[in-house]
Amino acid sequence: MGLAGKVLTLFEGIVKGDRASLSRGITLVESTRLDHRKQARELVSACARLERPRSLRIGLTGTPGVGKSTFIEAFGMLLLSKGHGAVDPSSSRSGGSILGDKTRMQDLSVAQGAYVRPSPSRGSLGGVARSTMESIILAEASGYDICLVETVGVGQSETMVADMVDMFVLLLQPGSGDELQGVKRGIMELADLIVINKADGALEIPAKLTRTEIANALHLMVPRRKSWNPKCVRASAVTGYNLDRVWTLIQGYFDGLRLSGEWDSLRAGQQSKWMWREVHNLLMARINDDPDTRGFAETLKADVANGSVPPSVAAEQIVEMFLSSYSARQIKTNSES
């Protein structure tokens, strides 16, 4: 399938590393308009077919106040100084705050080789997931070799992002184990590296204690990777303390993935999972777009809620209705043409 017109121009721009083209490409994959989806599929497919070295896809999370933006700013500058092109395809636009806003990341966003891209923080989790995945593919086609995907540290989005990246980094601030215990367990289990940020000034000693507590807790958990045991390290985005160490650990993690062959199986598993998830999302969207089926599901709602219609029976009726309504439309289209 050859590319043409707008899509070809975008593709050529992206491959050259042109930022404006990448921005426009990401805007395209964020759109849900049917004609845009068609173009986005062509563009993303072309980018995926390029032979590029694998980028390091790194998820980054932490509760509000932990200093995520400052950390990404400082860490990103460090990467740039080492010649890497870091990109965050899921930072926030005006509306939301998936990532700190551009004004707080001034150095990084104007630095040569770095690309900070606001992406929608609204919309369904599935929709954001798809556009983030596709944005990563475009950014990789544009030559960025590190993709940072940030989330807010609460709720479902961490699991989603953990399924999308190679490595998951959790930012914590110095604090007592009790505080951490209640909130962080589910997310701690996803983390390959935990960074105790703000290890400077008055928090230097508390940060040491927190690191020890977390390191002990990590021993009790089953590691997610055969080639890596989760680590915990103190750092300070403000003083720059241990940022180099963070990068060394990240490299060690990826060395393990590479040498063990785990990286291949990780990516293969993730990508297959995403495909089937997206099949689900698309079918649900189709059901929702079909007025007959949507109306029918609406009439069943109360009876399912009060238990007088079994959920399994209602589900079979909805599926029947959806499929027969779809083929009726096809038959009608066929007989009209």
Added chain:
Amino acid sequence: MGLAGKVLTLFEGIVKGDRASLSRGITLVESTRLDHRKQARELVSACARLERPRSLRIGLTGTPGVGKSTFIEAFGMLLLSKGHGAVDPSSSRSGGSILGDKTRMQDLSVAQGAYVRPSPSRGSLGGVARSTMESIILAEASGYDICLVETVGVGQSETMVADMVDMFVLLLQPGSGDELQGVKRGIMELADLIVINKADGALEIPAKLTRTEIANALHLMVPRRKSWNPKCVRASAVTGYNLDRVWTLIQGYFDGLRLSGEWDSLRAGQQSKWMWREVHNLLMARINDDPDTRGFAETLKADVANGSVPPSVAAEQIVEMFLSSYSARQIKTNSES
């Protein structure tokens, strides 16, 4: 829709409280044969339409060795002595051990008013979920006012069962917080009541310590219900210690649900969720049953795994293939008839 033949006979038997009919009914809902599914839908629908007081649906879990079977046996006998009919529609048949086998629950399984039913421990999680849900509906139609649904305490099945029951009980044995911390957190967060079993003999003191530790941990968690804060209690299935207290706490939990109106919204939310989950399962089964689509997905597999085809693009192609293959078959059927 009137019932006839086999389904009518089963329905009448179930409504009368006949155990053999209930057993055969559950066998029917466990079958995946198309004609069986049709009959099962009719039967479950008729049962759901009955005006019955709501049964208490209680999920019960605990790691192997915690004494689940003994606990259910002792606790079930206590319920029977109070005039309740307890049923466990998800205990295990020969193949598995979702619940202790019948031989270990002799008193309960022969007691008047109790019904212990082995159900399949194999098959997909979605399939087991559907048949368990439907078994509960049949058991309720048969007059059982308490349904115990047991799981093995590891993996995904707890979340599934927690979405299916009104209350979730976790059985733990006396042990150090460190041991409990690593393994149990995700499941602890689902628990409305935690029972430290084996609080007898040499384990009496350790059980007290464990109870205190767990109770402290529970304080740090966000309660799942507005009307109830999770509790932790010691008990012994062997000596019978505190089993009455467990039952009092369960009743207190359900009083809270009832008085707050939370029970209605809980059930309504669960049932709607199950309906959409089952829509998903059915559509995935249809895709898998369609040779064209399955073959197409198979050819995409390697390219999706190595990243040269984006998962989102592959998904859109699979959905298109599935729907057009479905309508092509309908059109063919139409033109032949």
